Amino acid sequence: MSTLRTTASGREYVLPAAPAVSAELAGYEIRRHYELPSQFYALWLDPTMAYTCALYEDGDELGRAQQRKLDWLARAAGVREGARVLDVGCGWGGMLQRLVQEHGVSEALGITISAEQARFARERCAGLPVAVLVESWEAHEPERPYDAIVSAGAFEHFARDRASREARVATYRQFFARCHRLLAPGGRIGLQSVAKGGARLDRQAIEDFRVVDEAFPESAIPWPAEILLASERHFDVRECVFHDQHYVRTISAWLERLAAVREQGVAMIGEERFELFVGYLEAARRRLLAGHATLMRLSLRRI
Numbered sequence: 001m002s003t004l005r006t007t008a009s010g011r012e013y014v015l016p017a018a019p020a021v022s023a024e025l026a027g028y029e030i031r032r033h034y035e036l037p038s039q040f041y042a043l044w045l046d047p048t049m050a051y052t053c054a055l056y057e058d059g060d061e062l063g064r065a066q067q068r069k070l071d072w073l074a075r076a077a078g079v080r081e082g083a084r085v086l087d088v089g090c091g092w093g094g095m096l097q098r099l100v101q102e103h104g105v106s107e108a109l110g111i112t113i114s115a116e117q118a119r120f121a122r123e124r125c126a127g128l129p130v131a132v133l134v135e136s137w138e139a140h141e142p143e144r145p146y147d148a149i150v151s152a153g154a155f156e157h158f159a160r161d162r163a164s165r166e167a168r169v170a171t172y173r174q175f176f177a178r179c180h181r182l183l184a185p186g187g188r189i190g191l192q193s194v195a196k197g198g199a200r201l202d203r204q205a206i207e208d209f210r211v212v213d214e215a216f217p218e219s220a221i222p223w224p225a226e227i228l229l230a231s232e233r234h235f236d237v238r239e240c241v242f243h244d245q246h247y248v249r250t251i252s253a254w255l256e257r258l259a260a261v262r263e264q265g266v267a268m269i270g271e272e273r274f275e276l277f278v279g280y281l282e283a284a285r286r287r288l289l290a291g292h293a294t295l296m297r298l299s300l301r302r303i
């Protein structure tokens with residue numbers, strides 16, 4: 001059970017002392033980011049609770065653009081009615097719900113390394129053919145293959161920060177090898193990830209890297225070429241688009257919404273942590289605008 005406690009700096013959320021996850025997952029520092037109360041994220045994310053770049057068309061507000069992104073990924077993964085689909089890094093379950101309700105899949109399974117996200121996702125998908133496991137992709141062994149895999153915003157957490165390029169690509173290759181094994185012939189992955197951009201670093205950029213690293217410990221942003229290289233011989237890249245301006249717009253919408261709920265947000269997670277969110281979102285937006293980061297969406301077909 002998580003609790004709220006009162007400290008000198010105000011009320012703050014205290015993480016569960018003994019989270020209900022396996023010993024392997026206890027070592028994933030990044031879990032702390034996703035174990036914050038779901039109600040905090042619900043305050044400022046749109047109703048899909050997507051916490052990744054949206055896909056805008058003229059006239060879209062955040063919620064519509066998030067639905068459009070979910071549909072883009074479903075199409076990129078070749079999702080059809082009656083399909084069995086895996087969502088790697090399912091967050092609070094918005095994609096799982098949409099896969100069933102809008103795309104008619106017969107079974108949607110989500111994996112997340114956060115017990116709190118899994119609890120929330122199970123609750124929101126109650127009564128639907130959806131299952132959610134607290135598990136890393138490295139350990140996922142389903143009974144039957146999937147027809148399609150989707151994944152948004154999880155790839156950035158797969159390799160460790162400070163890992164060499166060789167080590168990063170080796171980890172990504174393991175991910176694609178596992179997806180290959182988990183997919184039926186002809187299956188596809190609809191993948192979305194932040195990736196590095198090659199703009200020259202300056203002082204501001206180095207500080208922005210530090211701020212984002214603090215919010216997302218033990219994570220490593222891949223270079224675009226690393227994703228492509230690691231997928232070789234397991235998957236053919238059928239589509240690859242760069243949507244950094246969509247992410248700038250998404251983050252701007254989040255920042256506006258966060259500002260509007262500041263008081264409630266601070267009451268839920270404490271001022272220091274709230275400011276960390278605002279600071280890392282501003283830094284992430286600057287990185288995109290300056291070309292130090294980009295946003296990739298891919299459709300990968302199993303070979």
Ligand SMILES: C[S@@+](CC[C@H](N)C(=O)[O-])C[C@H]1O[C@@H](n2cnc3c(N)ncnc32)[C@H](O)[C@@H]1O
Nearest residue numbers: 050051052089091112113136137152153154157
């Ligand atoms: C930025 S959130 C994105 C959630 C959701 N896909 C979305 O679009 O809102 C990243 C997700 O990746 C998950 N994740 C991180 N590392 C993972 C791993 N090794 N295996 C499975 N999921 C992982 C986290 O638990 C979280 O649900």
